[in-house]
Amino acid sequence: MKKETKYCERHGDYVAEVLPFGNMWSLCPICAEERQLKLDLDLSAEAAFRRNKKISENLQFSGIPKKYANASISGYEVTTAEQQRAVRYSMRYVEAFEGIKDEGVSMVFFGSPGTGKTHLACAIALEVIRKGFEAKYITAFDLLNEISDTFRTSELTSNVVKKYTESGLLVLDEVGIQYGKDHDSIWLYKVINTRYVNDRPTIVISNLDDQALEKFLGSPTYDRLQEGKGAAIPFFWESRRRKQNLKMVG
Template sequence: MSTTITTADVVEAGKGSSLTQAVLTDWAAKGTPKQREYLYGLLMDEHASRRHARQVRLLKAARLPAVKTFTGYDWSHITFPDDYSRDQLMNLEFLNTAGDLVFYGDVGTGKTHLGCALVAEACQQGIPARFFTTAGLVAQLRRAQEAERLDKELASLAKNRLLAIDEFGYLPIDTEGARLLFQVIAEAYEQRSLVITTNLEFARWGTVFGDDNMAAAVIDRIVHHGRLLHFRGESYRVKNALMK
C-alpha cells in the first residue's frame, strides 16, 4: 500500500464506521505516515466486511428461488423499447426513479431468470429487494391479514426498493387476493420499483383481478413510469429437454 495516505483518506475510509469524523481527523493527524497507512487499511477492510455482510443478509432476505446473474444470459429473446438499453437495465437505472418493468412473452424465454438477476444485483449493490411468485405473495398477504398484521406486512414490503412479482396471470386469484395484490402495487407507485413477469397482454389482466376497473388502475400506474420488454422464442427448457 502507498505510504502517502492523508488524513482526508483516513476520514473518507472511516465513513459508515462507529467512529466520529472528529476522532478520525484527530488521530489521523497525530499519526505517522505508517500509522495512517495502518489505520486506513483497517478501516477499508472493516468497510468491505460490512458491505459483504449486508450483501449476504439482503440476498437471504430476497428469498430468490435461485441466485442468478447476467453472466451468460441469452439476450436474443428480448426486444427492448427504443429509448431503453440493456446497459440501463443492468445498471438498475430504473430504481432511481421508482420505475417499473413488465417482462411479457413466451414461457421459458428467460423472464424469471432476468427478474432474479435484477434482484440479486440490487442486493449486491446494498439495495433491499424481494422476489415473489404472484401466488406466493398473495398467500403471504392473506396469512398476514388473517393474523391481523397486514399493516406490518405491507410496511415490511415497503422497505424494499425493488419487488419482483413473477408468474403474474399463471394462476387465478380470488377477489380478496386480487384486492391485496392491488394494494401492494398501488402503494409501490412512485415509491419503489416493480418487476412483473407475465405471459398475458395488458388486455387480459382483468381476468387475473376479476375486475376490469382494478386491472385498469394497476396498468395505469405501471405504464406511467414503466417499460415493457417483449420476450419471444422457444422455451429454453423445451429446447434442452431430455424428453424428446
C-alpha cells in the first residue's frame, strides 16, 4: 500500500495511506479519532434525548395520581417486620423487572385501608417508568366506568380494554369495592386474564382480605396473579392516615 507523509495543520506530520477506494489519502488519525468521538457523543446524546422523552411521555400518560407523583419505595415508613417484607419485595421487583417483565410476574397488595398499598405500587410503577418501560395506574372503578362509557358512545370497548391489557405494567387499584355486579368481575377477569396469557405483569390492590378478594375475582384469576414468581403481600397494620390524623388532632 502506498504511503506518504502528510501535514495536518492541527497535529503536524502523519503517515497517510492511499485509501482502497478512489485516489484519496487517509486523514490525520488524530482528527479522525476526534471526529468519531464527536459522532459517538452526538449519537449518545440523541439516544439519551429519545429515552428521556419516552420517560416523560410515559409519566404523563401513566395515570398515576398527583398525590403519588413523587412516591418512592425508600420513602415508605417502616416500623414492623411485615412492612419491611413489603418494602423488600417491592425493591426486588423493581430490580428484577427488566428480566421478569416478559414473564408476567404479578403481585397482589391486600389488607387494611391506609397502610400504604397504593404508595408502594405507584412507587414501583414510577421506578419502572424511569427504567424506560411503560406503566399505567387506574382504579378498578374508573376502568369499569371507561368500559361502560363505550356502551353509550362510538368508542370501541376493545380499544379501552386494549389500552390496559397492552401496557408494560398495570397497577389496578381499589379492586373489590365495585357495585358487585357479575359483569364487573367479568370485565376485570377479561383485563387480568388477557394480561396473564400475554405475560404482562399486573399489580392488584385491594382493601379486602385474601379470601374475600379471591371470592370477588374468582380462584382462577386470583391464582394467576400469584403464579410463578408472583406473590400476595398482606398489609394488616395500623392505618398511616389515621395515625397522622390523630397527631394533627392531638
